[in-house]
Amino acid sequence: KAGVTQTPRYLIKTRGQQVTLSCSPISGHRSVSWYQQTPGQGLQFLFEYFSETQRNKGNFPGRFSGRQFSNSRSEMNVSTLELGDSALYLCASSLAVTQGEGELFFGSGTQLSVL
């Protein structure tokens, strides 16, 4: 069974540009969550999508957005990039059976560098 696939693996952008990251969840998983990881702030929750609807959102500015398609694949978009957006962006999928339980399956992430 294939794991969570994130593309691209590495990305270099300049300030002011926008970027789109892609995530393909494990087959059958309908929930996709996004996390940002930086050395200073650690792992922080961005948002979660389930059945094409955003269900939870973390404390990030509106420049960070996402969407989910009918096949559960998800994209994350960051507009007007800032230097501080340089980070490892991780996608995780899950079966989302019950609220407090269940495990997340993480991809290897997309390393974004903003110059």
Added chain:
Amino acid sequence: DAKTTQPNSMESNEEEPVHLPCNHSTISGTDYIHWYRQLPSQGPEYVIHGLTSNVNNRMASLAIAEDRKSSTLILHRATLRDAAVYYCIRTTGSARQLTFGSGTQLTVLP
């Protein structure tokens, strides 16, 4: 406050058991305890989770204190591949909106 408290780092010898502690003194009755670990250059990996009772799986055991204010992740025989950052997470609500702390960096010595 959904945070947990863990030691910054721990060391263990290969093939010996490892006990990773976690304090969650403000936990509520419906909060689960999840453990994830992150190996270098990889995304986090689920290890185990529990609510009240001790839990075992092929990777580890989770011992939860009777008052639920602390828990311990037990790796029965540490291997070099277990060297990672281990995160203890208390889920207040969705298990998909995780609040990661700084975790414990586990070093396994050969």
